[in-house]
Amino acid sequence: MRLNGMRGVCGLAALAVAAVLAGGPFPAPAAEPIKVGVPGPLSGPYANAGIDIVNAAKLAADQINAKGGVLGRPLEIVAEDDACDPQTAVQAAQKMIDSGVVAVAGGYCSGAALPELSTLHRRNIPYILDASTNPRLTELGYKDVFRTIGRDDEQGPFAASFIANALHAKRAAVVNDNTTYAKGLADATVAALKKLGVDVVYNNAITPGQLDYSPVLTRIASLNPDVIYFTGYFAEGGLMVKEARELHLKPVFMGGDGNNDPTLLKTAGSAANGMFITCAPLPQFLSGAKTFVDDYTKQFGHGPGPYSAYEYDAIGVLASAIERAKATTPDAINAALAETKDYPGITGDITFNAKGDRAVAVYIVVTVKNDEFAPYMQLNAAGQWVSMQ
Numbered sequence: 048m049r050l051n052g053m054r055g056v057c058g059l060a061a062l063a064v065a066a067v068l069a070g071g072p073f074p075a076p077a078a079e080p081i082k083v084g085v086p087g088p089l090s091g092p093y094a095n096a097g098i099d100i101v102n103a104a105k106l107a108a109d110q111i112n113a114k115g116g117v118l119g120r121p122l123e124i125v126a127e128d129d130a131c132d133p134q135t136a137v138q139a140a141q142k143m144i145d146s147g148v149v150a151v152a153g154g155y156c157s158g159a160a161l162p163e164l165s166t167l168h169r170r171n172i173p174y175i176l177d178a179s180t181n182p183r184l185t186e187l188g189y190k191d192v193f194r195t196i197g198r199d200d201e202q203g204p205f206a207a208s209f210i211a212n213a214l215h216a217k218r219a220a221v222v223n224d225n226t227t228y229a230k231g232l233a234d235a236t237v238a239a240l241k242k243l244g245v246d247v248v249y250n251n252a253i254t255p256g257q258l259d260y261s262p263v264l265t266r267i268a269s270l271n272p273d274v275i276y277f278t279g280y281f282a283e284g285g286l287m288v289k290e291a292r293e294l295h296l297k298p299v300f301m302g303g304d305g306n307n308d309p310t311l312l313k314t315a316g317s318a319a320n321g322m323f324i325t326c327a328p329l330p331q332f333l334s335g336a337k338t339f340v341d342d343y344t345k346q347f348g349h350g351p352g353p354y355s356a357y358e359y360d361a362i363g364v365l366a367s368a369i370e371r372a373k374a375t376t377p378d379a380i381n382a383a384l385a386e387t388k389d390y391p392g393i394t395g396d397i398t399f400n401a402k403g404d405r406a407v408a409v410y411i412v413v414t415v416k417n418d419e420f421a422p423y424m425q426l427n428a429a430g431q432w433v434s435m436q
Contacts, residue, residue, distance in 0.1 A: 097155055122362070127142050180197060216245060216272075216273035223277075307324050
């Protein structure tokens, strides 16, 4: 309980007197909550993804609180809308700081996470990323940033290997949307494709938010690629695959992990069937996440989004670090997070390396089958592509 000057003292005295007059014990003050910030797009075209992340954080906090909280105190989620916009992200980060958060776990667009990180870093506030995959986020040398998901420079070679060694493509077109995330994934994929001997016949950007991408798709088709790999987000990805089918284009259509949202299925409809997406395993494909999926669905009335499980683990990792630190100061939490080893997350064991990245990041290839996401292929320990169907 926070007391402000004489008002707090007088209020406490009044409660004591009332307790004595009533013949009862003095009521114990409620434990002050530990506030955790969760930024993400809660408005705009990517709002579904942001809301799913916040929901997962709330579910994790509810379950932790039901078991007594952290250090005997409840977790309180402070959600802020960054709209996937750099300027709005700075404002969101400052609002979380002003509200008194001890740490932040969340984020979606890397382009918003970067300015959020810079703002939080000035106060040494830990930031655990659940979906923002641009390498720069953990290459700045900060000791207060961590990540429960992989990086674009890990996904790019994975995607290139699938294109070259599973699809046996000889010519590829890579399309991004000039956002921090999409450009980073495109660059990593193109570099890996070239090393594998695949001819990159197109490597350019679209403008997000347009209503028609058929001119771009027609131009790409004229270059005769075997595969089109789109590294942007699901709003444009859904429209592009739909238009590609309407144009009867022959190349295989693929998307990066910004396309694994159920909204893509709604936008594209049956046109999405046969599309491939490279991404971290979705919650419904994780053997350790079955209870989480059931609990999430029961609490929110629909299944979890693609990054919900990684946010759930981010809150869990944070709670574990605070318990081990036995403190809520930034320095103590950062030190405990850095020592995280084999945390038993629902997305698998989590260990942070020296940069704060997840030491072992797993990717799979998902396909759309019967209007639903379905696991398709993965790399085994020997580096060979094996079916998941």
